[in-house]
Amino acid sequence: MYAIVDIAGQQFKVETGKKIYVNRLKDEVGASVSFDKVLLEDNDGAVTVGTPYVKGASVKAKVLEHLKGNKVIVFKKIAHKGFDKKNGHRQCLTRLEIESIA
Numbered sequence: 001m002y003a004i005v006d007i008a009g010q011q012f013k014v015e016t017g018k019k020i021y022v023n024r025l026k027d028e029v030g031a032s033v034s035f036d037k038v039l040l041e042d043n044d045g046a047v048t049v050g051t052p053y054v055k056g057a058s059v060k061a062k063v064l065e066h067l068k069g070n071k072v073i074v075f076k077k078i079a080h081k082g083f084d085k086k087n088g089h090r091q092c093l094t095r096l097e098i099e100s101i102a
Contacts, residue, residue, distance in 0.1 A: 003041045
């Protein structure tokens with residue numbers, strides 16, 4: 001059984017027991033969160049597609065940790081002008097463990 005759920009503006013395919021990284025959530029570590037924006041649900045071949053969301057469906061998850069992702073380098077260069085600029089950032093992420101799909 002799996003579901004496609006909208007979490008913080010992004011879509012993720014989730015299964016029970018799977019761990020995923022999403023954009024930073026405001027919830028505390030160890031807290032249980034619920035997402036009700038389920039776009040699609042597959043229950044052993046019986047697929048339910050929402051318009052836009054599946055009614056009565058929800059995904060429960062547990063917040064495992066807050067962390068930063070790998071560094072992303074942004075490099076800009078204009079060839080014949082002698083211009084180059086290097087910048088970077090690290091995305092703030094939250095790691096979730098999917099507990100159940102209802």
